[in-house]
Amino acid sequence: xxxxxxxxxxxxxxxxxxxxxxxxxxxxxxxxxxxxxxxxxxxxxxxxxxxxxxxxxxxxxxxxxxxxxxxxxxxxxxxxxxxxxxxxxxxxxxxxxxxxxxxxxxxxxxxxxxxxxxxxxxxxxxxxxxxxxxxxxxxxxxxxxxxxxxxxxx
Amino acid sequence: xxxxxxxxxxxxxxxxxxxxxxxxxxxxxxxxxxxxxxxxxxxxxxxxxxxxxxxxxxxxxxxxxxxxxxxxxxxxxxxxxxxxxxxxxxxxxxxxxxxxxxxxxxxxxxxxxxxxxxxxxxxxxxxxxxxxxxxxxxxxxxxxxxxxxxxxxx
DNA sequence: TCAACGGTCACGGTGCGTAAGGGTAT
DNA sequence: CATACCCTTACGCACCGTGACCGTTG
Numbered sequence: 001x002x003x004x005x006x007x008x009x010x011x012x013x014x015x016x017x018x019x020x021x022x023x024x025x026x027x028x029x030x031x032x033x034x035x036x037x038x039x040x041x042x043x044x045x046x047x048x049x050x051x052x053x054x055x056x057x058x059x060x061x062x063x064x065x066x067x068x069x070x071x072x073x074x075x076x077x078x079x080x081x082x083x084x085x086x087x088x089x090x091x092x093x094x095x096x097x098x099x100x101x102x103x104x105x106x107x108x109x110x111x112x113x114x115x116x117x118x119x120x121x122x123x124x125x126x127x128x129x130x131x132x133x134x135x136x137x138x139x140x141x142x143x144x145x146x147x148x149x150x151x152x153x154x
Numbered sequence: 155x156x157x158x159x160x161x162x163x164x165x166x167x168x169x170x171x172x173x174x175x176x177x178x179x180x181x182x183x184x185x186x187x188x189x190x191x192x193x194x195x196x197x198x199x200x201x202x203x204x205x206x207x208x209x210x211x212x213x214x215x216x217x218x219x220x221x222x223x224x225x226x227x228x229x230x231x232x233x234x235x236x237x238x239x240x241x242x243x244x245x246x247x248x249x250x251x252x253x254x255x256x257x258x259x260x261x262x263x264x265x266x267x268x269x270x271x272x273x274x275x276x277x278x279x280x281x282x283x284x285x286x287x288x289x290x291x292x293x294x295x296x297x298x299x300x301x302x303x304x305x306x307x308x
Numbered sequence: 309t310c311a312a313c314g315g316t317c318a319c320g321g322t323g324c325g326t327a328a329g330g331g332t333a334t
Numbered sequence: 335c336a337t338a339c340c341c342t343t344a345c346g347c348a349c350c351g352t353g354a355c356c357g358t359t360g
Binding site: 018019020030034050051052053 | 338339340341342
């Protein structure tokens with residue numbers, strides 16, 4: 001077992017995964033993972049010992065999220081990168097100690113995060129609207145077909 | 155005025171458009187229109203005199219439809235070709251004299267068209283579901299931001 | 309003659325696939 | 335030593351166009 005070496009050495013809990021496992025679990029290839037890293041969609045995960053990439057569960061969620069955005073929105077990786085970066089910023093915001101920060105600074109950040117989220121929301125709403133329209137057109141068609149088939153039965 | 159030559163010669167009503175006008179009206183380039191034709195997404199429109207392409211309003215609708223499918227679904231042109239072909243078959247079905255055809259043959263065609271439509275419907279439903287989920291996640295976020303901002307006001 | 313249109317041949321970006329050549333641990 | 339992981343480098347490819355360039359037409 002190769003993978004018990006550095007991961008175990010670093011974290012006995014076996015919290016880190018090698019690229020092969022991540023690939024398997026997320027359904028993408030190792031090549032894709034390295035490619036995403038190259039494009040800075042994934043930050044170079046904590047690499048340790050012999051230059052092996054070691055991923056966290058968080059990294060896995062991120063990969064899954066990227067794939068979802070790709071499938072659902074049909075965006076380019078560049079677009080997705082922007083979205084993901086925005087989301088990351090927001091998580092930072094969420095995580096930081098609320099009382100500690102300068103209120104004015106904090107307000108600006110929240111406002112910025114909100115803007116980004118609102119833009120994403122608008123994009124998605126547009127897509128959903130278009131798709132819902134297509135969907136109902138298809139449903140009408142299906143109605144027609146069913147009616148015609150009944151007609152033929154008579 | 156180039157376009158008065160063959161279009162007018164063929165159809166005094168000026169029902170046909172040259173590629174340049176189609177490009178302008180649909181927002182794609184001439185090159186893209188030729189490319190679509192090459193990929194058999196657009197049937198070679200009735201070409202006349204010197205090999206000039208002449209397009210109908212129907213062709214324009216088709217181009218717009220293709221662009222919509224691309225934007226909304228993020229499909230490849232190959233996928234879109236399939237969909238468009240299916241739709242075309244269905245229009246044929248719709249147009250043909252219902253009484254005239256052999257009932258058994260007609261039933262088979264309708265059943266086939268219905269299957270295709272149902273597959274498309276399923277695909278779209280999936281997308282819509284995924285997008286709606288993303289949408290509500292974003293809405294939750296927006297709620298949070300608004301709450302935080304109110305919190306800062308207090 | 310010039311602008312607008314037509315055609316063809318390539319080149320370019322994206323998102324990976326796929327080998328080549330080579331490490332290190334069991 | 336074989337095997338099973340991993341690494342980088344780099345060329346290749348399908349898809350979706352975009353340009354460059356040249357001929358024809360009014």
